[in-house]
Amino acid sequence: MSEQLSDRYSPQEVESKIYEAWESAGYFKAEDQSTKPPFSVILPPPNVTGFLHMGHALDHTIQDVLIRWKRMLGFNTLWLPGSDHAGIATQAVVEKNLRQEGKDRLEMGREAFLAEVWKWKKTYGDRIYSQMKRLGDSVDWDREVFTLDEDVSQAVKKVFVHLYKKGWMYQGEKLVNWSPPLQSAISDLEVVHKDTKGHLYHLSYSIEESDEKIIIATTRPETFLGDACVCVHPDDSRYKDSIGKNVVLPITGRKIPIIADEYVDQDFGTGALKVTPAHDFNDYELGKKHNLQFINILNVDGTLNENGGPYQGLKTQEARKQIVKDLEEKGFLVKTEPHQHAVGYCDRTGAVVEPFLSKQWFVKTKDISTPARHVVSNETIKFIPEQWTKTYIHWMNIIEDWCVSRQLWWGHRIPAWYCDDCGGVTVVEEDPSSCEMCQSKNIHQDEDVLDTWFSSGLWPFSTLGWPNETEALKTFYPTSVLVTGHDIIFFWVARMIMMGLEMKGDVPFRQVYIHGLIRDSQGRKMSKSLGNSIDPVEMIDKYGADALRFTLMAQMATGKDLKFSLQRLEGYRNFMNKIWNATRFSLSNLEGFEVPVEGINATVPSSSLTTADQWLIYQTGLVEKEVNEALEGMQFSEAANRLYSFVWHEFCDWYLEFSKPILYGQDEQQKKTTQLVLAQTLNRIVRLLHPFAPFITEEIYSKLPIRSEACIVADYPEYEKDQKWLSLGSKESSFEMELVKAVILAIRNIRGENSIKPSEKISVWLSPQDDKSQKILGSNKSEIMRLSSLVECYVESRESLKKCAVTPIRIDNSVIDVVIPLEGLVDIEKEVDRLNKQIDKQQKDVQKLKGKLSNERFVANAPEEVVESDRQLLATLVSQVEEMQTALERLSN
């Protein structure tokens, strides 16, 4: 205990040491079988080659707080870490890298390329994990899983086959969202629609065997190459006679019919619509309905194919320019008007997405989404905050079939084999040697891989050993809570719910806590391209992990986005330092303190406790109760802020100041008592703070006289279970302390307002107007003197004093006049002004309250207690005004 602590807390010196100690002691490990109640959280797997950003820091801190809290409460906690292969993102990074070395994926071939990706994964796969350790994540590393691990791959295949057999996984030649740079299909969710300025081109198509023309309007003129018909509304008088005739397409001269369908909006454009079934989702539906020709004009790379005629080889954008030019020259372009419309972009590459006809695998969502919707609407799964329930259900209502095949190499290969002889498809879990239909050996596997989110969707059970009925699965599924951002509710949360219900027959988690996104101080999204992202590891290096965690938690209120502020971070760094110094002070004054054998259960007779002791213990109880309640309700900022103000403004500001005279004094008996209170309270504070600030609390805990094995596995203080200690405090003592504090504040206020220097010692008369106050003041006189720098303090009435500042204090029914003679000390006029101002302000409140109480309906309708407390308040205010008026007189006389 005599160990010297430095006067500043330096996280750099303790954090890594502490983390290693936790890990090697095995504190993070969950038990597959346990008598303890389970509490499990599956970490949203970060991109394996990614690095920790502020969003992760927030997401992880929330989970770690919950896990540490529950662990201390005695739960069998599992926080399961893992990482995601992130198909597109990782493949893109590796490809880019190879290109710089002059290598090309296609030239290398599948196997060689995948070897490169695995090499990359091995090099960078641990980076994110070491960053998680810096944050303090108490995950069970022994259970770490990667989405491409053998077990997970088996689970993926099993699910695929299961869905296939059920008819819910099917292959179809459909119009999909195609990303030309990726040369792959992407799902609806991976398309972001942005309003884009474009043009509405009016093209003139001539009607066959006549001089008539029909004008159509389009935003994508190049697609005319794939037009299958022109469509008008059957009731449109302008075009009635044209229906059934053919038009001749410009440039190519190809002939297509004019048909009618009520789908067409007569008021938009010219009321005549060109239909390109292979390149537009609406046209696709029309094409199916009217059995139209599907003319694909694109190659996989987004260039025009042989159907593009003279434009073959050009990219769509280039082709558009050229075609507009040509049409204009030949007189087919009637007019061009500016037009804003939604254009789909690939969220990975930013390229314009092309609707593209191709053969893909789809998950039929109709049947699988119904139960997934129900479990949320009937609150088997609860979203926090609730508002996301609506969003989720809305999406579930409009969900389309999910395109899960990707024309990539990095990912789970689709377990489908095609027969070169009979053309049959074999979908099985184990690689087959022959075709299921004709037994031919000439089979080859589907070249494509699955959408990354397909394997992510299985994460809550695939990570626990499924399809084997493992103990872990029995113990920890369904998991307790899923913590994530709202940006992946559809991508991930919804898919996990669907898959969990289908494969496990139960929800994957009971609660979904949706937090906001981290923004910069100006409210912009943090992004690499804006250059405004803040590296959490850098912040940890500079301010410590605890400060960063506390900053995030103190702001984590409603699930709203939160702005990250360095000033705030600095403030919580200071808070950590405050805790450190409070400990330093305490420990230096605990020298010679004998640790009681009962340890944390040791008490003293309540009669030996000072007012401040009892007050502190009472406050400790309140904090224990409130913090647990806040955490129970996922009110993280509530919990963090409550702890902040308790530690700083109650423990440090008042209790430690009150303890000084005793600790520095000669009364050994009293000193012992205070030391016990100090040791007991510090222990509780450290445990309460641990989930939020694990490193500093563990470090401090190891130096405390009263402690157990380690803070991380110590009991979390709970009001009900801590009664042996907490019952030493009382509401009554708390009241006494409030009275003493009020007296001290009143004196300090006068000093401060009148700029009476601390060095200038003054005398004060305290005039209690009842016996109770008299007693309280008498027993706390020395503390009052010390904390307000008094040279003399008389607890007695002295009406004869002149030119005094008088501050009336009233708490409950106790009234005290604090009387300070000011003659010779200050400008009396100034004090008169100050008092007058206060009286004015107070009188306004009195008027307001009087009005309220004279309202008969208020008195008649409001609950008795509300009326009563208002009456008392009014009485207090009125008497305070009177007393201040008296004070004014005494000041001037």
Next chain:
RNA sequence: GGGCCCUUAGCUCAGUUGGUUAGAGCGCUACCUUGACAUGGUAGAGGUCAGAGAUUCGAGUUCUCUAGGGCCCACCA
């Protein structure tokens, strides 16, 4: 076009079932190096809770509308 959210002190934000005189941090002003901490202490200034209406004895808190800002979903060519 549909849906969700936000607007409270100079700044960033708390304020979950409506009820004492609306809070915090930072910043600001004044004073203070007092034996844990200047990453500190003490005191202070600063708000008609975006606006209007409604419900209620009572609204920052519930409802409606308006203004401003943000987000999500959506095939009008």
